[in-house]
Amino acid sequence: MTERFPLPSILLVGCGKMGGAMLEGWLKAGLAPSVIIDRHLADLPAPHTVVQSIQDVPASFTPDVIIVAVKPQKANPVLAELAQRFGQATLLSVMAGRTIASLHDIYVQANPQANPVIIRSMPNTPCALGAGMSGLYAPPNATAEQKSHCNALLCAVGETVWVAEEGLIDSVAAISGSGPAYVFLMAELLEKAGVEQGLPADVARKLARGTLYGAGCMLHTLPTDAQELRRNVTSPGGTTAEALKVMMAPQAWPATTSAAIAAAVHRARELAS
Template identity: 65%
Template sequence: MPSSSPLPSVLLVGCGKMGNAMLEGWLKHGQKPSVVLDRHDHALPSPHHHARTVADIPADFTPDIVIVAVKPQKADAILEELGQHFSNPVLLSVMAGRSIESLTKTYKKANPSANPTVVRAMPNTPCAIGAGITGLYAEAGTTAEQKDQCDALLRSVGETVWVEQENLIDAVTAVSGSGPAYIFLLAELMEKAGIEQGLPPETARKLARRTIFGAGALLDHSVLDASELRIQVTSPGGTTAEALKILMQPDAWPKAVSQAISAAAHRAHELSS
């Protein structure tokens, strides 16, 4: 859990689904005066400020951290503009794929004297309810205090893990950044299958959702491996065993999940330039 002291002040660039998910968590925990830079309207409590353009940012505002949460393909213009406005920020990127080299190069394009310290992070949408998980990587030269500030922000909306190699952020993206979508798909398919078996839609929906919620909570609280928990549920010759015969065929879940995560990681790498 985060400390009782206020969270660092931030300039949050982009407040879409992920940016808003993080912002909701930060505001609940108390945060130094911050600015959201986004073209859409946002009602922020005082003393926080909404800006539609960089020119709208209060002249006396210097954030502890600049957080870039826009789509990777649309980041270049705003990064160049920020480079002229904040010369030496801690730049925390939550964009999939964009490498530190690419971010630094773009940031310095319009202001060669700019010298950002770049930290990459990949949170996920459960941050909105304080149940997120974020993987982080800091470039060489990042101070312990700068890392602690980034960590405090992300710990306020869930848990954090740090990786030692930048390319591992692509794997984090594929496993946990995109992971909620895999779970939502499972819920969708379980609900559909329940309806096919004759359950009323609302009953199938509740059974699927609460099963995933309960299993996730049990997994989170248990010291046992996921495989051991699976075995405990699976009585030899029982109903679960019959279902797992299908799901655990080599060309079923073992292959599909591996291929899906590999494809996501590959796409993250493609976005690195």
């Protein structure tokens, strides 16, 4: 697990699936007094505050970091509103596709005196359990303190990696941001196949989930390469080898996985416009 640091205060704008997952983890990790904008969240434990709009944020509150976790297509009016109130802000965007340049342009169009520093990140929903995997990119004008604040927030809910080029955040989104869905699909398919082979549904479910959990623990804990771990399970001529013949056929998993990741990256870049 990545080393953890004291958490800064935040203004969280967008508390849906991703924003809510991060908030759940931050509350467990000891978040500094913060304000959450959410129309559906009834209350939060002290010293945190829930409001329904940016206009409702207390005038005395100045967050260390503003987390922008709205849908990419809905970001422009939110940024314009933030610019009016928080011109000199540190923004941590967790939106797929939206580039720093595009977000900066919207911000300064709304407030020509604004000078935001925008850091991009792509976390994933296991953040809610403290098992997230987040990638970050900081532009050259980001200070060490700003990067430290953003890193502390995401280290509190899992592990982090920093990338040297902004465009690589799209690749992070396709691998780890969307990755839990791929694993959940694998669980679905294993359960379905188990039932097709005669197992009771509850037994197939437990076998599939327990197997994915155990394999994930090995990948996370052991330094062994994934390819070697796979080979260690695969006896020549055995049942695993027979299954892998199907899965590893050229037009099966090798081709479809690469195509799926490429499609996710392409979609992320479409969202930039």
